[in-house]
Structures are given as structure tokens and as C-alpha cells.
Amino acid sequence: MTDPIAAAFIDNPAFIPYLAAGDPGPFDEPPSADDAVAQTSAYIDALVAGGADIVELGLPHSEPIADGPTIQQASVRALEAGMTPDRFFELVDDLPADLPIVAMTYYNMVYRYGGSPGVDEFIEAAAAAGVDGIIVPDLPVEESDPLCAAARDAGVHIIFIAAPTTTDERLAAVMQRCSGYLYVQARLGTTGSQTDVSDQTRSSLGRVRSFETNFERDPLPKAVGFGVSSGEQAADIVAAGADGVIVGSALIDEITGAGTDRARAERQLEALATELAAGTERGAARRQSGPERT
């Protein structure tokens, strides 16, 4: 059995949407936790229908310091609706087995899971539920050895982020530990949709590639996120050499924008996913025909 994440990148660049698990969308009174989780499943269905290759699912934390206002609000809604780590793992367990799932959460959620401090219980539960990879945005390489070790044993990827500020030295450390794919942060700041995808994307990708060349490391798929919101941007990013495009806030904006009309939210989500997936494809086509890869 090939690794589901690796598989998602094989033929085509991957379109990777993000959702905050358990966020039902805006509400007057919070729904039951079961309803909120069911709604997340419905949203995931919409994303898959739109062409999602991998889904990143946020396990909400009370202090989402790496997230911008959109995801922060989604986390608040999810927590108010009763989201917990156990419900998160149930949700993942109930998803189609062939859909690659990456869990994104903060380190304290990992560390505290299961009652006694440490990373093992979280990794076990994640692996058991079918989580394929984990991103912990507040866990830099320096602090990541225990988590990486447990994850390796359990066959779960730990995905790291390379930022525009990451030095070559740090990039080496990141690349040494990262598995699944490398999350290339397109610009400085927190998550949140933006209209410009800066030149930093291109140069970041270049840096990673030359690193791979110099250190003769097996190339890792490179997915670009932070601020991607349109099919056109997705196309540009892939054309610039990315192996995948990660979109979060722009999708949650669709859910938020639909107010309490969930059916509409699902439709809009599918529509934007379709556009983004198509953009990803377009970008791949441009890349094969053009000189952009140099």
C-alpha cells in the first residue's frame, strides 16, 4: 500500500483545502457537537466533490497564535459547539479511508491529550483514527524530536513549515525532519486570504529545490499556503513550481459568508474548491509547457 499522502502528489499537483473541524459556520445558538461534526463531514464532502486531494483538518485550540482572524473565528465557533480531540478523532475515523487527512493543531493539544503530559497518546489516537500527517505550527524543529520519533513509529507524517524568514541553516534542520510534504509559507503573517501571492513563493521554492540538490535529499512535495484565495493564484503558484496548493481562510470565508444557510455554504464551498482545483491543474499545464521551472 503506497502512502496516501505521497499518492496524492503523484500524477498532478495536489489541491489541499483546510477546514476547522467542528465549525458548523455562523450560528445564533451553538448546535450540538454531533451536528457540528456532521456539518464538517458535509463540508468535506463538498471539498472532495470539488476536487480535494488531501484535506487538512484543524483541531481547534483556544490560543491559535499562528492563525489569522478567519480561522480564529472558526476555531471559536467550533469550541463553542463542543469540539474536543476525541470528537476530532471520531470525525476522522468516519471519513472515507482513502481520503488523505492531515491534522493541524497547536502543541499543547498534542502534549495534553489523554490525561498525562507527552506526545505518545495523541500520536496513537491519530494513527488509529486514520490521520496521515500532522502539522503543529507552534512546534519548531528544535522542540520536535519527541513528536517526530513517536510519529515515525506510528507511521504518521510530521509536516513542517518553511517560512520566508527561514534561514538556510534552519531549512536544513526542517528538511531533515519533515515528511509527507513541506508546507511552504507564501508570505509573512498569519493565515488569511490575500490577493497577492508574492515573489517570495517563487524564491522560497527555489531555495528548497537547491537545498534538495545540494544535499542530495529525496525531493519532498512542496505545498504552498498562506493567503491563497483564487484559482488564478493557485495556477500561478503551481506554475512557479509548487507541488500543491493549500487553501484555508478563503474557504472558511465562503462558509462564513453564507450565514446560517448551510446548504448554500456547501454549494459555495464546492464551487470555490472546483475553481481552485482547476487552477491547480492549469498551473501544472503551464509549467509543463513553459520555461518557468528553471
Place this chain on the structure above:
Amino acid sequence: MTDPIAAAFIDNPAFIPYLAAGDPGPFDEPPSADDAVAQTSAYIDALVAGGADIVELGLPHSEPIADGPTIQQASVRALEAGMTPDRFFELVDDLPADLPIVAMTYYNMVYRYGGSPGVDEFIEAAAAAGVDGIIVPDLPVEESDPLCAAARDAGVHIIFIAAPTTTDERLAAVMQRCSGYLYVQARLGTTGSQTDVSDQTRSSLGRVRSFETNFERDPLPKAVGFGVSSGEQAADIVAAGADGVIVGSALIDEITGAGTDRARAERQLEALATELAAGTERGAARRQSGPERT
């Protein structure tokens, strides 16, 4: 011509009421200065009808630090009604020539009168208007030489206050300068009616008398004030050896108590003056018959 103040003490102890000149009594809108002055004249008439031997007239100052709330309020009313030093002297000038008048005011009023700093102009104007004596409660003996000299030249008495706290040494200095009568302060504090006339009165008078004996000074009439409010107190004070009784706040309380009914104020003023004058007489009778003078 004998000195009008000395004359007032000759046969009987003197009853000496105090009024704030130009205080018309309580008002909604301040009356004209002329009306306020005329009202003071009417009050003086009532006091004289009641048996006043000398009248102390306050020339109101904005900072009456030695006065209690009653006289302070009267001063405020007088100033609001337009009282000025010149109106004060006009008022005195218009009073019956044979009524002894003592002006009571603060030093700055004396010092600033007439445009250039100094005491001469005030003394001249006072003498011309028929003021017989002047009390300046914030002028201790140390600062009084210029005023005493000018007053001596103009034939005006400068009356000093002896307080319960006055030391023997200070008493000597006071007695050396004081003329007309000695104002014996019955108790500590500012002016204002009180029900108890303390033993301090008796001991103060005793101290002054023994001073006169020891230093062979011509005896000066001793008038007691601060807190006297009833005929009975007046009688006690005179029986204790005083040559006069000074009453201010209790009389002004009558004016204030009558509200805006001036006729009633005049009637009440005359009634209280009559009671106080009678008390003074009664005290004199007790003194002649009893052992209290020792």
C-alpha cells in the same frame, strides 16, 4: 469732649453688638448697594433701640479667616450687594454722631485703601467718617506699629484681641498698644455663637487684671466676645468681671433666620439686643453684690 468709647463704659458695662456692614440679610437677587446700606442703618437703629452702647461694624473682606460661617456668609452677602470701603465710610458718616462705632476689618482692606499701599489713607478716611476704633483681627502686635502710629495721630483707637492662647509676654505687648478697650476672646476658634462660655473667660480676665496691677497700667475696659449668644451668658460674663460683652454671630443668626422678611429681622434683632443688654445689666448687679470680683 470725652472719648465716646471710654464714655460707653463709664456707668455700666457696655453691650457691643456686631454687624457686617452692607449685609441686607438673605436674598434671591442682591439688592442695590444703596438699599443694602440703608438696611444696615435700619438694623443699627434696632440695636440701638435694644440698648447697644457701641456698635462694631464689619467692613467685609473676601477672606475672613478669623470669622466663622455665620459672619462669613454675611460678608459674602454684603460683597454681593456691592459693599465697598467708601460706602462703608459713608454709612458711618450718616449714623448719629453720638453712637460709638468700631470698624472691624482685615489688614489688606486697611493696607490697600485709597490706591497706594499703606495705612494712612484708611485711618484718615475712618477718622473723617467718625469711626472711633478699629479692630484688625489678622494684625498681631508685631505688625501693628505703623497702624497704631497713624491711628494715634488721628485720634482713633486700635483695639487688640487677647486670646486664650496669648502668653503673658504677648499680653504685655498687646496691652502696651491697645486702646479703647481690650477685646477678650472667650474661647479658641473663630467667631460664631456657642452655648457654653467657658471658664477661660474668667481666667483670661483674671490674667489681664493681674497684668494691669503688676505693671501699673491704667486699666482698659475689657469686653468679652466670641460665642456669646444669650442674655444669661452676657450676665455671667459681666458677673465674671467683664466691662463689656460683644455679640456678633447670634445677632446675624436672627437676620438670617428671618429669611427675606426684613421687618421681622429688625424686630428679632431688637428683641435679642434687648435681652443681651438686660443680661449685661443683670451681670453688673450680681457683680456689685457678690464676691465674684475677687
Place this chain on the structure above:
Amino acid sequence: MSSDGMFGEFGGQFVPEALMPAIEELTDAYDRYVQENEAGFMDDLQSHLRSFGGRPTPIQRADQLSERYGCEVYLKREDLVHGGAHKLNNALGQVLLAQYMDKERIIAETGAGQHGTATTMSCAHLGMPCEIYMGRHDVNRQRPNVFRMRLNGATVNPVDIGRGTLKEAISETMRDWARTVETTHYVIGSVVGPHPYPAMVRDFQSVIGREAKRQLREEIGELPDAVVACAGGGSNAMGSFAPFVEESSVDLHAVEAGGSDLSIDGDTGIAPNSATLSIGTRGVLHGSHTKILQDEDGQIMESHSVSAGLDYAGVGPELAALVESGRLTAATVDDDTALEAFHRLSQTEGIIPALETAHAFGYLEAHGEALGDTVLVTVSGRGDKDLETVIEESHRRELDVGFDLSVFDAEVQ
């Protein structure tokens, strides 16, 4: 000062006879304890000033102002004294002296509330009962200081007479004293009142100038060309100037509150300023012969300043004498200029001054370049007590101070 408490023709003791014995007792105590250091009084005071009061206060070179005016501007940081103003130097001295004199109770008046809080803090520190008189108007415009006095366990008596500011509070305190003089010491808050107060308060406050002189010598090795201080009653000014009066190379500048206007209206009895040294005339107020704001009859005017602590119709007799003799320059700074200076110091030096103090910096803005190479300015106090006033007044006057408070516009979620 001559031994009779006169500064030239100014000074004296114009108080009711009942108080004179207490004044004599105080003069005696002043001579012995303060001037002669009897029983080690001054050493004791210095130790309290150090551990409780936070002395010595530093001098600080004001980097941005120095550049702005092209001269070396040094600040004497009395805002760092416990309680937030120079007022403690004197209050602590007097309360301790009252203890040496076996007094049982303290009374004081206050305008801005700085002298009041300095006194109540000193009383709490030394365990003395304390009552403070404060005009009703000042009670309302200096609420934080009223809170602080109450927190120190003192009684605060609002004075409802007249305009309800410092002048009325002083008169009322004198009345209390007249009743209670045998057991009570009256802590006067500035270099005003009858002798020995002007001299005694100056001596207690001279620590400002003495320290600054020594610190400047250590730091730059020379005397300043000018010393600038704001003056209400004048205690921080006299305290700053006193050790420099004999140094003829040092110019002394007392900055008074120009209020809204330097004219005065005898008819209404209101002076829209507190510029006693500059436009006042000779007279007797609150126990001493000095310069005062008065009408032609000798009635005291209601003074005005945006800063409560300068809002007083009198001034210390020694300052009047120094101005008269030409040794001291008196100047005025109006409300608007003071407010602007308040904002300037807050923004450029990170020191939020008292509104009183801001007047000295308003003067610096107008004359900074002409005062010499080295200028010492006394920061008499900090501005925490003035925050509400400054915000209100800055908005009302539409001052261009780059300051708005839209941060408060949204409500709590």
C-alpha cells in the same frame, strides 16, 4: 531673610492673635530643629526622605529637548518622589517636625491635591491623624487625589465657599487651626503664609536645588546658565532656586500660570490667570505681605489656571522680593501653551508631567534658545492626576496634539 521673617519688605506674620503663640512655637522649633539640626532632626528627615520618599531624585539630560532648543536641557526629576511631586519634601518635613513638637493632629489645605496627598502619605507613614481641606471645585477636578487621601485614612473636608479652590481651602484650614491650635499643626503646602512658613518650606524644598547643583557638578562639572521652575505658591521654584541665588552667573526663571488672559476684571472679581508675580500688586494674604491678585478695594480675586496647583491668588514673599530686586525673572505661560507642552514632554521624553510642571516647559518652548548653554528645569510632578483634565481640555480647545481616544469608542463585547 532677616530674623523677623522679612524678605525685603515682603513676608511677616499677619495672623490672628490666637494663632500667634503657635506661630512662635513653630518659629522656635524651626530655628532649633531645622536650622540647628537639634536632636538630629534633619538627619532623621533625610533618612525618611531617602527610604520613604525616594530621594535623591536623578537629574536627566533631556535628549530630544536638548536637540530641539540647541542647548543642554537637564531635568530635575521631582516627579519621581513618592506621591508624584516635590510636595513630599515639605510635607514629610513638617509632619515629622510636628511629631518632634509633640503635636497630635495634622491639618492641611490642598489645591491640586498634591500637597494633600503628600501630607496624608506622610501622616500615614508617621502615624499621625490628619484632616485635609479642599475646595469643592478642586475635589471634583482632582478626584484621584481625593481617593488617595481617603485611602491613606485621612478625612477630606470639601469647602463649599466661593469658587471652591485653594484660596477658600486655606481660609478654612486657618479656621480649623484657630480652634485647635494647641494640639494641631497646620502643614502649609508652599512658601506662603506667615513666617516661619515661607523660610521653612523653602528650606525643606531646597533639597531640590542642592541635589541638582551637586549632580550637575558631577555630570558636567559646572553650574547651569539658567534654572526654570513653575510657580504657584512657589515652593518648587524656591526649592530649586535657593541654592543658586548666590551664584550670580545663574539666571532664575519662575513661570506662572497665564491662564486664558493676563487682564483682570475688578468688577467680577475674577482674574483669568494666576500670574501673581507678573501682574499682582502688594498686599496681605493668608498671613504674609506679598504680591497678590486683588481689586482696587483689596478684595482677593478668584484666580484661574487649567492647572489646579497653580490656581492661587498669592505667591511666596521671598519670590516677590527676588522679583522686586531683579534677581529673578517672572514670566507667564497660558493654558494652551501649557497643554501643548504637556503633550510634547509626554511624547518626546516619555515623561508625563503635572500640568503645573508643563508651564515650565511651555516657557522653554518660547525661550529655550535664549536661556544659555545649560538649562536646568524642575519637573515638579507627574501628570497622572491630570489625565482627565488634559484630555477634556485638549479636545475642548481643539489643540493639534495628535491625540485622540477612539480606542475607547467600541464597547466591551
Place this chain on the structure above:
Amino acid sequence: MSSDGMFGEFGGQFVPEALMPAIEELTDAYDRYVQENEAGFMDDLQSHLRSFGGRPTPIQRADQLSERYGCEVYLKREDLVHGGAHKLNNALGQVLLAQYMDKERIIAETGAGQHGTATTMSCAHLGMPCEIYMGRHDVNRQRPNVFRMRLNGATVNPVDIGRGTLKEAISETMRDWARTVETTHYVIGSVVGPHPYPAMVRDFQSVIGREAKRQLREEIGELPDAVVACAGGGSNAMGSFAPFVEESSVDLHAVEAGGSDLSIDGDTGIAPNSATLSIGTRGVLHGSHTKILQDEDGQIMESHSVSAGLDYAGVGPELAALVESGRLTAATVDDDTALEAFHRLSQTEGIIPALETAHAFGYLEAHGEALGDTVLVTVSGRGDKDLETVIEESHRRELDVGFDLSVFDAEVQ
């Protein structure tokens, strides 16, 4: 601390990768400038702390408290530092360091507003642009401090998330930093956050304990038996303790806010206290592994204290380690006891403490007689910022503190 920023198992650097290069740069600057005094940085800082900050602050024997508890109570008077709290020691250090690092802009979070004002004052003093994040709830309960920050020319950004207190403000500041990290230094206000902050802030604050140790040696010739300080994030506590940690005869007591109750309610996510050291559990918050108030899932609780500056769900990792090792005693004092202590110090010593500080004195009231012969208590700040809160809360709780405000009842005439 080991070189990797760990205190035993506590500490570390849990921040997004994007910030890590800045953290490395800061660590390098900390090592060179602070620890090695490169370019004379520490001398420069000391000179600013002296002339601008008012250091050294005195120690004061608290006469009335010493009698009350039958031991020698010494106060370290950080309330006299410019701005009114120990916070300047650190803020000035970091802003100056940012200047040495050629940063162009300062951001900071603040709870009580004391760290915020310390930072804006330092920025005004050193001429650095500055933005402050502050929870909306804190903006409203600490208005005077918001005024002061605005007066210093800083932008104040209210944070409308969650309960709107310090925790939310910190998260928001981290977000700003994630955007602007290349040009901006984030001045963290306590011994919390990722390495090097806990060590660096401790070093900047250690001036408290260093001075006190020297001053006690001069004054009584010996070490204290106990050092007591309140702890929110723990900077005044670590600053007070650090120079005594190696002195095994000296007991160390950190006093946390007990709030209204020491229980916590996982369902509502609310802890009615801020007693992190006492009842918190291990976790990672705001960049470091320490003790925190959290529910069983690892979600951070909303803490509570009547004092805004202690109202934080985390605590410095070094304090967590010292408690873990038994070197430090952690204790709690509840809201009522702190309020009573606030009034007690105001009335008996003439020092109006910050509500944070009052917790240390609440502890002294409960344990004063058992702490030894000589006790050093750090007065971390003054209470001017807390006046309104104290008055409101004292009345609401009907505390018997002999305090009423009927002085305000009558209206202006």
C-alpha cells in the same frame, strides 16, 4: 538555566517557524549585549535606568508592619520607578536592546497597562515608534494607563477576542509579530514566552534583588530570612528572587492571585483565579513549556483576578521549575484579602500599592509571623491605576476597610 533555554523541564521555544529566526537573532543579541555587555550595552542601560528610571530605588523598613508582625519588614520600593512599577526595568532594557539590534518598531501586549506604559515611556524616551495590544476588558478597567500610553504617542489596539484580557492580547501581539518580524521587536512584559525572554526579562529585573541585597547588607549587615513577591507572569518575583536563589538560608515566596475561588471549572473554561503555580498543570502556552491553567483537553482557561496584572493563565517557566524543585514556595491570596491588604498598606504605611502588589501584603498578613526575623517584600508598583477598581470592589464586597467616599456626595455649589 541551561544554554538551550530550559529550566529543568520547563522553558523552550514553541513558536511558529516564521518567528524562529527573530528569536535566534534575539538570543544572539541577548548573549552578546546583555550577558557579555558588548558595546557597553549594560552600562548604557544602567545609565538610562538611573537618570530616566529613578534607580536605585530605596529599601524601606516598614515600621508599622514590623510591629504588627513582630519581625523586620523591609520594602523594596519598585513603586518609585518611573511609571510606577518594576515593569520599566525590563521595558527600557528591551527597547534599548531593540535599538542596538537596529529594529525600527516596537510592539507589546499589556494587561494592567503597566508593562504597556513602561514600554511606551521607554519608546518615547528613546524615540521608537510603538504599538500596544490590550484586551478590551483591560482597556476599560485600566483607563488611566490607556491615556498614558496614548499621551506617549503610542497606538493602542484593543483586542476584542475572548474575555479580552492579557492572554488574548499576547496572542494578538504574536500575530502582529508574525507579519512584521523583520523590522519589529516584541517587548514581552514578564518572564514568559519562548527563550530567551524568560532569562532576559529575569536578568533585566534582577536589578531589584541585586540592589535590595546590597542595601540590606549596608543597612542591617545580613541576608533576609525570606523574600516575598507577587507573581503574575512572575517578573518582579524572579527579579527579586534571582540574586537570592543561591543563598540557601533565604526562603522565597511567590504569591499568586487566588481570585474568588481556587477551584476551576473545565466545562465553562473559566478559572476564578490566576493561581498557575499553585494549581496549574504542565503545558505549553505562548512559546514556553510551563505551568498553566487549562482544561483536560489542553484548552487554556480564562483566568481571573481583581488585579489585571496578575490575571494570566500562565507563569514563567523558571518559577515553575523552582517550585517543582522545592526551592520556591508558591502561595495564593484571594481578591478580598488582597483588597484588605491594599487598604492596610495605604493607611498604615502611606504607600498605596498596586493591586498586584497588595497580594504580597495579603500573604504577609496571613503568614508574617512565621516568615523569619527579616522579611523583604517587593512593592512591585503603585496603585494609582487601581483607584477606581479598588473603590468599586471594596464597596461591592462591603469590605470593612473604614473607607467611604461621602466627600463626593454633595454637588458643586
